[in-house]
């Protein structure tokens with residue numbers, strides 16, 4: 001299937017590794033020109049080199065902390081100076097620390113909202129004018145299964161991400177007239193360093209083995225395994241494509257069937 005992404009400019013936030021990197025790699029394979037960022041300049045530089053070498057991709061890379069609105073604006077200027085416009089925006093950030101409601105304090109929620117909600121809003125505001133001007137755009141926000149089904153010991157994720165869904169829905173309704181779609185993707189458990197860190201936290205907290213912690217998670221996933229970042233990236237590439245032109249305002253899970261609700 002031709003996704004029509006050749007030469008489109010795709011901005012992938014928080015993409016030196018994990019889900020963001022997998023998305024960047026998938027879009028590069030589809031021929032998109034990339035702009036990628038993360039906090040660590042060396043790590044994002046290495047990711048860019050990898051994408052150039054493995055996919056022959058055009059890549060603009062920069063250090064940017066998505067918690068910092070001014071840094072997002074500076075990165076957006078760099079992207080526009082390089083490519084002149086943007087077609088696809090994938091918003092992403094690191095995950096907030098794990099913990100139950102009892103483990104965290106109110107200030108932790110503010111930090112999580114800054115990391116996981118405000119980052120998506122600031123990124124969208126930085127790039128929307130270019131999409132509106134060209135009357136074509138795709139915004140895809142990375143969230144979590146926690147927006148549909150809160151998970152134990154992830155209080156900060158459970159609370160901070162739902163606003164992203166409301167923002168995406170608002171964007172979808174308001175910007176459809178400009179040929180822009182806005183959707184959210186919600187991973188369950190996909191094998192990345194973040195998930196390895198969550199397993200380690202459980203080992204520490206509960207004194208169980210890593211195997212037992214992993215087994216508990218997988219036992220709740222009908223697919224019988226965690227996902228591969230490539231399986232997540234495939235959905236993002238489709239939502240970024242011309243083919244997804246009539247999918248707007250949706251939240252789509254990539255969770256191997258883990259979510260048990262009906263809608």
Ligand SMILES: NC(=O)c1ccc[n+]([C@@H]2O[C@H](COP(=O)([O-])OP(=O)(O)OC[C@H]3O[C@@H](n4cnc5c(N)ncnc54)[C@H](OP(=O)(O)O)[C@@H]3O)[C@@H](O)[C@H]2O)c1
Pocket residue numbers: 013014015016017018019020037038039040041043044064065066067092093094095096115142143144145186187188189190191192193194195
């Ligand atoms: N993997 C899953 O199964 C899963 C499930 C549900 C939700 N999620 C969420 O999806 C997001 C990505 O997860 P992941 O598994 O890919 O995590 P990961 O493996 O830890 O990778 C996180 C990426 O984000 C970058 N990053 C972190 N904080 C940043 C910031 N403030 N500004 C810019 N870049 C930042 C990191 O690079 P630097 O360190 O260089 O900044 C890295 O490239 C997280 O919010 C996570 O909680 C993941």
